[in-house]
Amino acid sequence: MSVNINLPRILRVGAGASDHLAPTLKHLGLSRPLLVTDPFMCECGYADRVVSGLDAAGVAHGVFAECVPDPTTDSVGQGLAALAAGSYDCLVALGGGSSIDTAKAVAAMADRDGPMRDYKVPHLIDSGLPVIAIPTTAGTGSEATHAAVITDSETSEKMLCSGLGLMPIAALVDFELTLTMPYRLTADTGIDSLCHALEAYVSRKANPFTDGVALTAMSTIYRNIHTACAEPDNRAAREAMMLAATQGGIAFSNASVTLIHGMSRPIGGLFHVPHGLSNAMLLPEVTAWSVGSAPGRYAAAARAMGLAGSGDSDSVALVKLTDGLRQLNADLSVPTPGEFGIDEAVWADSLQLMAEQALASGSPGNNPRIPEADEIVELYQRVWAG
Template structure:
């Protein structure tokens, strides 16, 4: 087996109040001219202002770009890049969910290299970018520790996956207190996204000893705390556990890769604008059921650490209980199917071949224990519709 390559931020601060260390983090990195990248909601609710108060007291100006959109597009990235180029900035501070973090990552690359975002889509690699300090406000994407960004091409509506060392933030300030205001639906969907990251990393064909232990730890924590975080949003223990698990899931999949769930998820966001975490949640039970027979030991271990199977259960029994447990979890968290979410039947079935082609083009399905062909993915999309 080839050696595993592990990529992480240079600075990783985790825990209550971590976001308040931004000024110190800038100083440690020798940075002094940041642009804050966030979304309108966080700006309006005062998150950006509170984050920047220590910088203002220290005499550090930090203009704000607050127009990030869900599932960032090449247009929204261009708007942020335009503001960056009008100033003299040496770094970006990304505050928000995966959309804000991915926007900042994309801007950092284009600011340094020029060109178009499509130039950096896989199979191209991103070697470098302006420094990004990531401050996540959702417990799900793990984007604060990954070398990936997903940007939708405004012209083609294709979700482009970009990968490379240039997309790894130089620092991540992981503060669970920023998630206490997350509503139920966002808590559920981002939590299930984290679960997918950990599960996919563990069963991936690129799994390794470093990521295995992190992925299993995240799975155990998510299984224990996700329902509580949804039902009791002020529960600090559950919120802290979910935030840590999100970062662990990000570390795991960033260094072992996601698989078929994420590959099939991207077209749902691009074509039907399903939020990323929710699209993964829609696919999770059916794709897992289709895959378990090709790595029963791996899936069985996931079931055991999640408390869905016992040590004396056979691997086949444990894998079956994993699928049943995922079906129950998504039902308990009221994850809608494509129809329930509002996608019309005609465009869903009319786009099956396009969806399958885009899923395969992402490269993620090739890491799945059971590697699909286009017809398999089409069949799975049909199964997800009927579920």
């Protein structure tokens, strides 16, 4: 069996990696970037740091700093207007997954007509302007994926977009940019990374390349996430989480996510729950529902995370895995949908729509146990109950 593996052309990892933007642009033959970022990156000085490096190297550039959490087609439209205002030959994405996905969408839609919903999965986006990604959260892995999630401003649907045109040409992965991440963001993006690795490992599209990367990422995340949350200045834990986030992105981009992500997107689109947090809400229940269809895989994941030992049978390892994931959510104070503030009646009225949108994304079809719509509705109900 042969598989296609897609990665950024340049992947620079480690302290100070973000300072190599200007040389990376030169190496790629690019000369006029549009920096795509958000207001917080400007407030905390990270955007100025990037701009100063470009100025020092004599690189002409523009700045679009209006990215929003969980990017929408409206915010992408604003980015496209900024792109059209200058003769830019590439985009530099600085921020978390929202800024990176915004840049990817702007790059992809620069030479395309019609609304972005015309290009969601199953359509594949095969071309776009070059994107250099500089992630500032240890979570989404978007710097190493050929996917982006954009909310349709008219319908509130979180659309999955995919294709090689969305793969950054370069990624500068600098864990020092994550040292200011607050507790909640550290926890939610860390669990998001864990979901990426676990889902890639149990996916029906898993392959020998992604298996090793996914297991390593799971092991690293589970062993470091508590420390990264409790000790935000712990450089070793931050570095480990950042590397594992990129590994998780590589794993799922080349093997696919599964039911957790499929069910997560509608929660974010309809109720504005941050992406990593909605994944965290779903992780224990969806895993418990799925383990019986791939017991060897889930047991291996439990052992990689240190939740089960080499002497444990698969059946024992599966119990320890689901118990361990529930405990992880408790340790990191992951709220239920109700605790987050979602109205129970509105949640109940949205169950069928969420199930339909989850199935339409295609991700549930990669799950070891493939659900019907009514089974997804039941899972949403279990998640509400907590």
